[in-house]
Amino acid sequence: MIQFKNKIMSTEDLILPENDKVEYLVGNPSNILQSRVLHPLNDLTIEFLTELSNTILKSPIAKLYPDVITFGYWCRAANLKKMKAGYINLDNRKGLGTVFHIAPSNVPINFAFSYAFSLLSGNVSIVRVPSKQFDQIDILSTFIKSLFDNPKYCLIKSNTYFIRYPHNDTVTKKLSAISNARLIWGSDETVKTIKSIDTPSKCLDIPFSERYSFAVIGAAEVLHLDEIKLKRLIDGFFNDTYLMDQNACSSPQFILWYATDDQITQAAKAKFWDAVNTKVSNEYDLAAKSSVDKLTWMCLDLVNRDFVTEVNTHTNNIYRVQMNSLPDSILGLNGKYGYFYEYSSSDLCVIEKLIDIKIQTLTYFGVNKEELFNIIYKSGKVGIDRIVPIGTALDIGIIWDGYDMIYSLSKIVDLK
Amino acid sequence: MMQEKLYTQNFKLISMASIERLDQYQPYSLDTDRKNQILGEILFDLEKKHIEKCPEYKLISKSWTFSDSDVYKIENLPFMPVRLFKELELLSIDRADIRKTLTSSGTSGQIPSKIFLDATTASNQTRVLNKILSSFIGKKRIPMLIIDSKSVLKDRNSFSARGAGILGFSMFGYDVHYLLDDDFNLDFELLESFLEKHKGEKILLFGFTYIVWEFFNNALQKKGLTINLENGILIHGGGWKKMIDSAVDTHTFRKSLFDKTKIQQIYNYYGLVEQTGSIYMECEAAYLHASNYSDIIIRDHRDYTIAPIGQEGIVQLISSLPSSYPGHSILTEDLGSIAGIDDCSCGRKGKYFTISGRIKNAEVRGCSDTIQK
Numbered sequence: 001m002i003q004f005k006n007k008i009m010s011t012e013d014l015i016l017p018e019n020d021k022v023e024y025l026v027g028n029p030s031n032i033l034q035s036r037v038l039h040p041l042n043d044l045t046i047e048f049l050t051e052l053s054n055t056i057l058k059s060p061i062a063k064l065y066p067d068v069i070t071f072g073y074w075c076r077a078a079n080l081k082k083m084k085a086g087y088i089n090l091d092n093r094k095g096l097g098t099v100f101h102i103a104p105s106n107v108p109i110n111f112a113f114s115y116a117f118s119l120l121s122g123n124v125s126i127v128r129v130p131s132k133q134f135d136q137i138d139i140l141s142t143f144i145k146s147l148f149d150n151p152k153y154c155l156i157k158s159n160t161y162f163i164r165y166p167h168n169d170t171v172t173k174k175l176s177a178i179s180n181a182r183l184i185w186g187s188d189e190t191v192k193t194i195k196s197i198d199t200p201s202k203c204l205d206i207p208f209s210e211r212y213s214f215a216v217i218g219a220a221e222v223l224h225l226d227e228i229k230l231k232r233l234i235d236g237f238f239n240d241t242y243l244m245d246q247n248a249c250s251s252p253q254f255i256l257w258y259a260t261d262d263q264i265t266q267a268a269k270a271k272f273w274d275a276v277n278t279k280v281s282n283e284y285d286l287a288a289k290s291s292v293d294k295l296t297w298m299c300l301d302l303v304n305r306d307f308v309t310e311v312n313t314h315t316n317n318i319y320r321v322q323m324n325s326l327p328d329s330i331l332g333l334n335g336k337y338g339y340f341y342e343y344s345s346s347d348l349c350v351i352e353k354l355i356d357i358k359i360q361t362l363t364y365f366g367v368n369k370e371e372l373f374n375i376i377y378k379s380g381k382v383g384i385d386r387i388v389p390i391g392t393a394l395d396i397g398i399i400w401d402g403y404d405m406i407y408s409l410s411k412i413v414d415l416k
Numbered sequence: 417m418m419q420e421k422l423y424t425q426n427f428k429l430i431s432m433a434s435i436e437r438l439d440q441y442q443p444y445s446l447d448t449d450r451k452n453q454i455l456g457e458i459l460f461d462l463e464k465k466h467i468e469k470c471p472e473y474k475l476i477s478k479s480w481t482f483s484d485s486d487v488y489k490i491e492n493l494p495f496m497p498v499r500l501f502k503e504l505e506l507l508s509i510d511r512a513d514i515r516k517t518l519t520s521s522g523t524s525g526q527i528p529s530k531i532f533l534d535a536t537t538a539s540n541q542t543r544v545l546n547k548i549l550s551s552f553i554g555k556k557r558i559p560m561l562i563i564d565s566k567s568v569l570k571d572r573n574s575f576s577a578r579g580a581g582i583l584g585f586s587m588f589g590y591d592v593h594y595l596l597d598d599d600f601n602l603d604f605e606l607l608e609s610f611l612e613k614h615k616g617e618k619i620l621l622f623g624f625t626y627i628v629w630e631f632f633n634n635a636l637q638k639k640g641l642t643i644n645l646e647n648g649i650l651i652h653g654g655g656w657k658k659m660i661d662s663a664v665d666t667h668t669f670r671k672s673l674f675d676k677t678k679i680q681q682i683y684n685y686y687g688l689v690e691q692t693g694s695i696y697m698e699c700e701a702a703y704l705h706a707s708n709y710s711d712i713i714i715r716d717h718r719d720y721t722i723a724p725i726g727q728e729g730i731v732q733l734i735s736s737l738p739s740s741y742p743g744h745s746i747l748t749e750d751l752g753s754i755a756g757i758d759d760c761s762c763g764r765k766g767k768y769f770t771i772s773g774r775i776k777n778a779e780v781r782g783c784s785d786t787i788q789k
Contacts, residue, residue: 288717288730288775292749295720296497302479303472303504313481315719 002274022171025141025150026162029126029175033157036120037095041084045119048147048156049075055143062143067109068136070382074396075116076101083120083398093410095122096204097180102172102194103127104185108134108250114183116162120398120408124159126175131166156401172197179203181409203222208249208401212331214352215240215252215390219259219344221366234275234364236391240363242284243394246336250361250386250393253335257344258353258367259416265344277314282340284317290337291316297339326350331358348375355381362399365390434458435540435736436707440635443548443707444764448757451766456490458736459744463493466742470510482720485520491722495732495747505736509534509740518580520689531690534740541693541737542584544709548697549588552683553649560589560616563623563632563652565596569595578624580692581654585622595623595751602635611643621650625684628652628673631665636676646754653685653695666702680729686771690743691735695770699762702713703755706766710735714769715747728772732771740765749775 005290038045056062056072063069073079087314099118103111111129116127141162146155165171176182176197181204191207199205215237220381225233241251244416259265282287301321312320319339326343327333333341352375362384364372369387376384385402388395398405435458446454475492483492493723500506502520513534520529534539560580569579594611595603597652611619623632636643650673664672670682684698694710706712711734714723714776723729731750738744752771760768 143515160438286718288751289777291720292497292499292730292775294501295747296499298502299497300502304473310479311481316717343605348651 002019003406007364008320012349013126021165021168023164024161025129025137025164026144027057027157027160029161029163029178030138032082032126032161032178035098035124036155037097037124038155038159040090040093040122040406041080041120042089042122044155045122046077046084048088048153049080049116049119050077051147052143055075055147056140058178059139059143061139065136065139066140067110071109071116071140074327080128080297084317086382090406090410092413092415093122094413095124096409096411097123098178098184099123099125099409100175100179101125101127101269102182102184102186102190103129105130107185107244108136108186109397111137111162112140115162116410117158117398118183121406123181123409124161126161126163126179128172128175128214129162129164137162137164139264139320169197173385182207184208184300194298204408206403208372210358211249211401212356212358213250213252213361213363213393214254214256214330214354214359215363215365216256216258216348216366216367216372217268217272217390219257222268222272225262225271230275233390234272236365236389237276238279238283239391240393242280242338245290246338248394250363252340252361252393254330254343254354254362257342258346258348259344262344269342273312273314273318273320276315280317281315284338286316286337294319294335294337294339297335313349324414326353329356330354331356339402348372351375352379352381355379357383359383359385361388361393363388364391364392433768434461436542438736439543439547440709441708442633443551443709444705446708448763448767451711453736454712455463455736456488457707459490459493459734460488462739462744465739466508466744470506470742472504472506473508473538490734491713493734493745495713495715495720495745496742496748498529498688498690498749500533501741501743502527504739505530505532506743507532508583508742513740518689518692529690531692531743532741535765537738537740540739542587542705544693544737545584546587548584548695548707548709551733552651552681552697553588553603553620554618554711557588557590558618558620558649559610560586560592560620560622561610562586562592562594563596563621563628565598565600567598572593578654581624582622585651589620589622596627600627600631602631604639604641607643613646617647617677619645619648621645621648621679623650623652624654625652625656625669629662630667633669633676641676643677645679648679649681649683650679651683651685653687666698670702688733688743688746688748690746691733691738693737694735698763699760699768701760701762703730703760703762703768703770705760705764705768707763708722708766712752712754712767712769714752717775723753725754725756725784730775731771743748753786 053072053076056068101111101114101118103114108130113126115125115127123148125284134159144160147153176199179199180202182199183206185208188209191209195205244251246253257265257269259268294316297317301308302311307323307327308327309322309324312322317338321341323341323343335341348371355376366388372387376387437454437458467477474727480494483493485751490694514532515535515538517532518533564582566580569784594608595607596601664682673679673682685695686704687695694707696704696706696710698704713732714727714729715732716723716729728751731748731752732745733748734745736753751773752769754767758765
């Protein structure tokens with residue numbers, strides 16, 4: 001086990017406020033001087049996450065929270081081993097140092113992934129969890145603390161700090177002042193605010209700010225689907241969108257239909273959306289406010305956007321805005337709770353026109369993925385960090401937003 | 417189906433039905449069949465006008481997907497989500513003909529609605545409000561107390577809903593006085609001398625529900641004061657969202673004020689600044705009523721189909737008044753349910769209903785911020 005003395009710290013005032021507003025869920029960053037950066041994907045960390053995974057997957061309480069289970073499944077031994085096998089030479093790498101995580105306020109489980117990325121890269125983690133009291137956070141904090149009772153994890157323990165506080169610049173400033181890297185999850189506004197806070201000059205900020213995502217569907221393939229395969233596609237699409245109110249950065253808001261013949265597109269759309277509607281009717285809890293929001297957006301789209309020809313509705317479950325041309329940018333085509341913009345093309349190369357730095361994920365079905373990759377990779381444009389099958393839009397991984405977290409959160413000691 | 421055909425025929429016979437056709441009737445006298453026929457014709461003329469004159473409305477109306485059929489029925493009118501009046505400037509008249517612009521009170525920080533009135537719509541609003549209210553308080557002007565501060569009216573060029581309400585209702589009274597000072601303290605001296613001066617007379621009181629509760633009822637309570645308003649008629653409305661939050665229902669409201677003032681006639685009213693004039697008055701049995709000039713439809717939020725009597729849903733409000741802007745059929749963000757039609761114990765015809773609250777902000781999942789369009 002290689003350890004690197006954590007020299008990033010000075011003995012500066014690290015005393016954080018002790019009041020009822022600031023909760024130390026796991027560890028107290030005031031003790032951070034004992035921490036050390038580690039080797040990426042070291043055995044102890046993998047053992048620790050594996051044990052955490054086992055704890056989660058065995059827990060009856062965790063079973064109540066699908067997102068906790070997803071995390072537990074993600075950090076199981078097999079997955080971590082596979083991940084490690086993908087990195088050929090990490091021997092001269094070590095963690096960046098103290099990584100301050102500002103977790104997004106409305107995705108309960110995200111803090112855990114952010115923490116795991118940073119831990120796996122060999123870092124000391126201070127995670128600011130959402131100020132909202134999510135059960136998921138308490139459950140995971142309890143699990144992790146109980147694992148820390150085992151002395152073999154003392155290195156992990158002294159590298160792990162979960163803290164919860166409401167909006168408070170003083171605390172954020174103090175933690176930023178000792179950060180070697182910050183993972184900032186949140187809106188553009190949040191990122192801007194956090195970035196304006198002073199950090200040491202070598203501190204690396206990795207912002208996970210607002211992104212836009214879209215999907216491309218090959219119409220002919222949809223028409224060929226039998227019932228079982230159609231169900232698989234629809235379940236996947238539902239997970240990508242409705243599961244998170246179509247409000248995750250990776251949820252598609254715009255759908256590009258690809259077919260050589262418009263009749264094929266029309267038939268495929270009918271088949272696809274009918275099946276989505278059935279699924280949504282049975283499984284999505286549509287709030288009254290969402291219905292009214294969608295109706296309002298529909299009216300505004302009909303009035304304000306001259307490329308909108310009509311809006312198709314399937315009760316209030318699905319609103320589909322039909323477009324006869326593409327605007328200069330698709331980033332403004334925003335929908336939530338099942339509100340989609342649709343455009344058809346017989347040429348996949350229109351995707352090149354859509355690429356923008358703000359675009360994160362392209363989910364696909366029924367088109368050649370290499371062709372998509374080639375269009376995007378060779379476009380010379382910045383944007384679109386993920387090309388993944390429909391159904392996996394929300395699968396967060398060690399490569400996220402175009403960053404390999406292991407490489408991004410570790411440094412090389414160059415020996416010649 | 418019989419009825420539907422009838423309307424279609426009538427529609428062809430009468431080319432231009434105007435709102436004046438309703439003026440020959442008492443405001444709560446038409447039963448459903450008659451009302452659907454007459455109001456229906458007026459509304460479809462309005463619909464035609466707005467499609468012709470308001471390009472934005474035309475775009476929405478022609479793509480409307482929530483009607484069962486093209487049959488000429490009030491239920492088949494498109495319903496504009498109320499927020500549109502904040503997001504768009506909707507007019508069915510030339511800008512030169514704008515007489516008055518109403519703005520909604522709106523929560524602070526939000527964009528207010530903008531409602532453009534021409535001379536016709538403004539005068540129809542006044543006339544219809546007059547007609548509805550005089551059926552409750554009589555045709556004669558009576559001494560009036562406004563339970564609010566005069567400061568609400570400061571900017572006369574841009575009327576807030578509260579200011580417009582006060583001005584609109586003030587014409588039913590004389591010797592009009594404001595009971596609250598600039599800091600919203602109840603002027604006890606003014607109140608006592610006014611009551612002394614108009615002893616034995618009918619007195620009209622008007623105020624916004626929350627203001628009446630907080631600064632009149634609670635002020636009297638704090639002082640431990642009782643006064644004699646047994647000849648008083650209190651009309652109050654608006655601001656009920658705060659009331660629902662403080663869990664004061666209409667019965668508690670009435671009883672609390674009765675205990676302090678002996679006032680027996682207390683009427684809530686409900687309506688939108690987008691449909692000023694055709695208000696929904698609460699009756700003696702504590703139900704809100706649609707008059708001949710207006711209607712209400714409750715819609716199921718899942719598919720916007722019409723909810724059966726007794727079932728809670730999103731409130732759609734219909735008014736025959738808006739001709740200068742396409743506000744004749746509006747989907748509110750309120751929840752309510754129809755209690756019955758034509759058979760309220762108070763004797764008034766038409767639909768009667770209750771409002772139960774406001775649609776809640778959904779707990780939105782996901783990492784994006786709120787959509788700004």
